Amino acid sequence: MALKPEQPRTFKSARELRLRYHIPIAKTARFWDELENGRLTTTRCAKCGAIFFPPVADCSECRSSQMEWMPLSGEAVLQAVTRIDIKPASFAEEEPYLIAIGKLKEGVNVLARLVGTSVEVARIGMSLILRPARTREGNVWYEFAPAVGSRGKNSG
C-alpha cells in the first residue's frame, strides 16, 4: 500500500510581529542635512585627526568627542563589487543591483550601490564618483557611478 507523504505538522502562530526602528541620528544629523543640500561630508577628530566614514560623534582612536565636519571629494577607486540577484525580503521588488566598496581620496572606504555599469564591465581599480542620490523609497542617500572618462575595462 502506497503511503501518502505526510505534510509536517506545524502550528502557524496567529501573532504577527511588525518592527520598525526609530534610529537616533541626533549626534550626526549634519550629515543628513548636508546630503539633503547635495553635499557629502563626514567627521574628523579635532584632537588626533582621524577621519571616519560613516560619520561618528566619538573618536574610536583617542576617545575624544571633539569632532569636526569636513567635505568629501567623492573621488574614489573601486575596491570590491557584487551584484545582488537574490534579494532580502524588503528589497524584493527591485531589479538585481550592484553594490561596491570604493576607497575615497580622503582614505576612507564607503559601501554603497553602484549604478551606470555592470559586473562584466566594472574592474577593480577603476575610478568612481560618490554622489548624493535618492533611494527607491525617496530617502536621501548616496551612490557610486563610474567617474567621467572611466570605462571600467579600459581604465586599468
Added chain:
Amino acid sequence: MRRVAVVGVGSSRFGRRDDANLSELAFEAVKPAMDEAGVDSKDIGFASVGTVGTWYEEPLPAVVVAEYAGLNPTGLVRCEAACASGSGAFKVAHQSVASGESEIAMAIGVEKMTEVDTPTTIELIGRAGNYLWEFENVGITFAGYYALYASAHMAQYGTTEEQLAMVAVKNHKYGAMNPYAHFQKEITLEQALGSPFVAWPLRVYSCCPVSDGSAAIILASEQAAKKLTDTPVWVKAIGTASDTANLSKRPDYLGLRATMQASKQAYERAGVSPTDIDVAEVHDCFTIAEILAYEDLGFCEKGSGGRMIEDGETYIGGRVPINLDGGLKAKGHPLGATGCMMIAEVTRQLRGEAGKRQAPIKNGLGLAHNVGGTGHYCYVTILGRE
C-alpha cells in the same frame, strides 16, 4: 588554568527540520553527548547555549532548551557570536572548567532557521554588520558581503570561478558520506558552474543552505575526564579575535584579519604550527570563505588558496584534509550549531571514528575555525589526543 578535555559529543541531523521544535532539536544533540560522556544533568556545573535566533519564536532560547533537557537549576547563559555562537558557547563552557568553577560543563549549539520564509531569513542575515549604514538604504545580503571579498581576491590573485566551484564539489563529496549532513549527494563541477547567481560571482552552489540543527559538547577537567573516558580529546588552545562591524572600515578585502589573529593566538598557545594539523574544519559559509581560510590559517601562502583546492591538497590524502563532514556547504549551517558541530567532527576524527571520511592522524592534532558574521568574530580551537 587547568587542562580540559572533550568527553562527549552529540548532534542532530542537519536540514529542514519541520518535524522538531527548538527544544526537541537541541535534545537530539544533548542526549547523545550526555550518554557518550556517561554523565547526568546533576553532574553538569554550567551550561551555555550558542544560538542567534529571531527566526524562531523563542526570545529566551537557552531557558526552553535547558528546561526540556532537564538541566535546571544548572547555571546557564545564551551566547551570541553570530555564526560563531557555538564556538562562543564552547569557550564559555571551557572557561568554567579551566578556571576550576566546574568539573563538568556543557556547550549546546542550536538554530532553527526555517520557521520563517527564506527571503525574511536572507533579510535578517543581511542586516548583520552595521544595519543603518550597510543595509537600510543599500540592501546587501550575506552572500553579497562574501561576494565583495571574492571580487577583490579574484582580481588580486587570479582566483577563478572554477576554483570556487571545486570547493563545493569537494564538500559535497564528503557530505554524501555524512549521515548528519543536509545535502548527502555529490555534485559535478559543471553543475556548480551552471547554477544561477546569488550574488555575483557567487552562485547557488557557492553558498551554504539555510538549515536547522544542533550539536552539544561535554567538557571535563583532567581528573573527571580520566574517570569518564579512555579517549579524551584535549582542548589545546582557543584563539579569538574580532573585526569592524562596517565592512567599509577594513583596509582590504583579500582575507579575514580576525582569522589571521585568532589562529596566530591559537597556534602560539598550543605551541604548534599549521603544518602540524592533521585535519581541520574551516568556515565555508561560501566557497570563497574556504579559500580565504586556507590562506588566513596559514595552510598555504596568501593568494594561493585557489591553487590549493585545484591541487587537491585539502582532500583525504592531501596536505591537510579539510571539511570531511561536508563543511557548511553540504552539511548545512544552522548558525549556533556550527561551532559545536565542528568541534564534534574534529573530536570524532581524532578518535578515529569517522569511518569512510577518516583522515590519517599522525600528530594527533585537529583544528576548528569558526567565523561569525563576515569576519566580525573568529574562534580557532585546536584539539589534540595528548
